Amino acid sequence: LPPPPCSHDRDLVYKDAIFFSVHKFVGGPETPGVLVAKKHLFRNISSAPSVPAGGTVSFVTPTTQHYWKKIELREEGGTPQIIGSIRAGLAIHLKEAVGAETIEEIESAYSCKIVKEWRGMQELYLAGPQTVPKLPTFSFVVRHVDSGRFLHHNFVSSVLNDVFGIQSRGGCMCAGPYAQIVLGIDEPLAQKYIMEGSHFPEEMREALKPGVTRISFPYFMSEEVVEFVIEAVRMVAREGWKLLPQYDFLPETGTFRHCRQSQLPSPPRIRDITYASGGDMVSPTTPLSSHPCTISLQQGVLEEAKLLFERAAEESVPRSSQLARDYSALMLLGKEMEEMRWFMVPYEAHLYLTGSCPPVIRVPFEPRDYTHGDWYSSQYLNEWNKHWNPHYWEETKRERELGEDPVIIHQWQWTIYPANRSPTHKIQLQPIRDKGPGGMREKKAFASMECLYSEREAESGE
Incomplete structure (x- = not known):
């Protein structure tokens, strides 16, 4: 970390080591991480390496062993990831070819644009400070304003995928404590969500765990696609709840599956693959077609989404009985569980669509308010x-x-x-x-x- 501006020992503050994940780079999947450290950290070459393994020794006898003195060989035991290492070099080479300044300029422009477009929406909370320099990676939560409840992050991700073909991620993204900060969850409430020793069924723990939805806008994304994603998220924030009655809530995984998903072709599985006599791999499923994401296609998707939202009330009526039964089963889990539920379920959305509005409730937590700056609630x-x-x-x-x-x-x-x-x-x-x-x-x-x-x-x- 950078030292304080006027620190007397400023010259002594430097990085001993850095680590970065190349798999987060463009073209970086399946690559290893990279550690860069000062040589003096490895000066004790007379002892065994951190993780003795194959490749770290130059010679072994039944009674002794001699380790390599070269740092990279000593500290990288086991079979090296040769192909992944080559791929990592190519990913870093690509980044250098594009140029850090170019990448930063594009990403900064995207970040400013997205904040400007989404800030101020009463249905959408941007998580974390938005006025500081940042990558164009946005985490947010969506609220159904009339009821006060949020839309589950996994439901938001499902609608973005099913309706718009946009892949996002729901959850805490391996940053649970930070998610608790931006969501306004204090320690006592966080302990309740852990549910250790509670009488809640195991399958509800994953569903009740709070989280956010995350979307990234990489520098190689075209401006047209950025506009498309911005509008898609805006539509989901304002009208996505209308599709909730068409989804089945799966408490054991905390996911939402469209009621017609069983009618879709099953994804290919390894066990379904066979090998022809010539050694060729044969899959029984028909490969999905791929279409370029043109502006006309994007506009068509947005228009179709509007029609889906307009017909949502009509589509929810045939499922009213099933939704009511699922809701009754959920209520049987008890008052304490209900008090911790922060998200809307399909039957509640059905009631709002049909004009039978449930009372507004108070959710167990409120996200910190960064709408007007890097502030808090x-x-x-x-x-x-x-x-x-x-x-x-x-x-x-x-x-x-x-x-x-x-x-x-x-x-x-x-x-x-x-x-x-x-x-x-x-x-x-x-x-x-x-x-x-x-x-x-x-x-x-x-x-x-x-x-x-x-x-x-x-x-x-x-």
Whole structure:
């Protein structure tokens, strides 16, 4: 990590080692990871390597062994991934040929465009800060505004795939603690979702686990395809819930499968493959046709999606009895499980489609609000003020006890000054409400690199 701007030991802060996953590069699948480390970390060549294995020794006897002194040979035991290593070199070579500046320019433009298009939608929450430099990889959650519930991330991924042919990923993406932060899930609630020792059936654990939907916009994606994906996500956020009654909810996997999926041809399986007398591989299934993703095809997909949403209410009626039975079975799991359910199920969507609207509920968590900057929700800010600014918290508490209007809720963001200026991190608190005793009140706090050291208050009757 970069050192503090004015650190006296700045020159001593450097990277001893870096590791990067080439399989995330363009053309990188099936490649190994790459470790680059300083030689002094491997200076103890008289002892055994980290993982002794085949290829790390130059000579072995029944009583002793001699390991290679060359670092790459000593520390890379086992059969090397030769083809994957060659592929990794080609992937890195391709990246260098395109140029990091070109890639950064394209990805930055895509990121800005997507944030501009999606920010402000009441049905869609972008997870994490959006005003900092970032890759065009977006995680989001979709909410059905009228009910207050979210759409399950796996359902969102299913609709994007089934209707638009867009592949996305649902879940926590191997970043559970970060997902909990951006979703506003505190530790006690997270412990409930672990469900250790609970009476919940095992199959509900995966379904109840909160998550997000993630989509990436790589630099080689054309602007036309970017526009198509932007519009597809917008349509799913606003109208995707209408298709929910056409899907079967599978609690044991937390997935949603279209009711007509059983009518589709089965995907090819290894056990179905045979070998002709000449050694040729024969598959019994017909290969799927592939069409280039042209602008006219994209427009046709969007138009067809609109028709699907328009006919959604009509399509849900024949399944009403089955949906009601599934919903009743879900309710039998108990009140505690229902209180932890944050997503809409097919029968609830059916009721909204047919005009029988269930009451609005409060979900167990609220995503942090990054809509207007790299800020947090009011609930989190109250916790922050309680921890770092007890005077402010007690003042607010007293006013509430007296029945007065609460002081304004603030939102804050970090501003890191350049190295040639103050090394201070400035926390800028901005009001989002203007009610308070005696008029509007603003609070500004400034923090050093370590802790809060002063506070200024200003009151105005304007």
